[in-house]
């Protein structure tokens with residue numbers, strides 16, 4: 001289809017621009033790039049959230065009372081203008097919507113990639129890609145499974161996996177619950193594995209999101225965001241790992 | 254040199270293919286990879302067997318026809334095209350696996366030959382600028398800043414070979430599209446169609462069945478012209494601008 005833009009014609013002095021479009025009704029918003037942008041946007045929201053969440057966790061080093069006051073403070077934030085727990089619900093809704101968008105676009109792009117090469121190579125070398133970049137999909141699935149377990153354990157059901165510490169004064173007290181839980185070695189191990197998955201996801205994710213949003217148009221910015229990805233991975237996954245490890249070795253009790 | 258070659262043979266698009274093993278001897282290390290295949294084909298001809306179909310045209314690294322997957326690397330182990338790859342990059346007695354580009358958007362026509370028509374259609378949908386015909390304009394009429402001209406020129410070296418698609422685990426052609434978008438977007442002549450170009454070209458890219466980019470970087474490592482990953486960021490940025498302009 002060859003169309004000539006009318007205003008250009010009317011102006012007379014300007015060169016008319018040909019617009020060929022083989023795909024009918026092509027829209028920027030319906031491209032795979034737009035999908036990737038939604039994934040990047042929701043990913044950045046997650047990064048903001050995990051930073052806040054990590055800060056909250058680290059309050060455990062200040063002891064029982066400070067930690068529980070912080071947890072309660074999150075619920076009473078903004079009252080009486082916000083209802084009790086209002087801030088938490090706003091954050092939860094934003095996160096749930098982001099998660100649906102993130103996982104849905106990841107699944108759509110995964111399916112596309114599978115269809116783009118149905119006959120595999122007999123021999124295929126990876127020359128440049130990082131392990132993190134190749135683990136994004138399965139690593140993401142790992143994080144999702146962990147997330148479900150994590151929410152059941154500490155938010156929705158509130159269970160203690162520690163046979164020595166049971167009862168309401170453990171499960172209904174945030175500080176006591178995390179201390180009791182992370183004294184169990186295998187639970188700490190699960191969390192450390194999940195944090196390794198998160199670290200890899202962030203290592204590639206920070207760079208990938210910058211690239212997807214069109215922020216890395218030069219070699220310098222490319223090198224910079226790749227380093228930023230490593231920094232985010234170390235700070236966030238490292239920061240989250242501190243509390244479980246220090247509980248397990250008995251520093252936090 | 255003596256070599257064992259494992260090569261994909263497929264009589265036509267509709268028939269299933271398989272790997273076949275061939276031995277070649279007396280290969281000079283100064284031969285190009287394609288000349289080595291020519292030697293093998295002469296042997297096959299002499300025996301009355303069907304020669305192996307592969308693409309080539311310029312044999313000097315500028316046309317982009319000769320792409321082959323060699324030992325799991327697009328265009329083989331050196332950053333160049335298959336026609337400019339020499340047998341000295343291999344060792345005597347080595348086994349070399351040769352496969353066609355694998356992407357559903359590049360269907361196999363025969364043996365190692367694939368149909369890269371999808372790239373032509375992507376170019377057709379926006380990889381051009383509109384100019385008035387008639388007297389040639391004065392060469393100095395349109396000033397171009399040096400850094401823009403340099404970047405445009407660097408990415409204009411893309412020869413459309415398809416190695417980026419072949420190397421990409423997602424079968425994405427983002428490096429190719431990004432190279433074209435950046436090339437024309439850096440120049441004053443490319444501005445008028447900048448928004449419609451990126452929308453039509455990405456729509457065509459998706460329509461052809463190429464996958465989405467995950468910024469893994471295998472494409473840039475495979476590209477014989479060393480097109481950098483920055484062009485994919487530029488592509489994304491141009492699409493974002495087009496979105497903002499309501500396209």
Ligand code: HEM
Pocket residue numbers: 036037039040041042043044046047050099102103106133136137139140141143144147201204205206208209210212466467468
């Ligand atoms: C809940 C389970 C999750 C799944 C299934 C998942 C899956 C994915 C996948 C498949 C990608 C695309 C990879 C690529 O483009 O190479 C991705 C990108 C990303 N993810 Fe996740 N992810 C999850 C959770 C998270 C979390 C918790 C965070 C942040 C803390 C996060 C941050 C990011 C970022 C920043 C990107 C980069 C976006 C881009 O590539 O443009 N994701 N995720």
Ligand code: SF4
Pocket residue numbers: 410411412413414415416417418428429432472475476477478479480
């Ligand atoms: S970007 Fe590089 S690998 Fe891709 S088609 Fe162009 S020259 Fe070939």
Ligand code: FES
Pocket residue numbers: 308309310311312313314315316317318319320334335336337
């Ligand atoms: S035959 Fe032209 S680039 Fe190799």
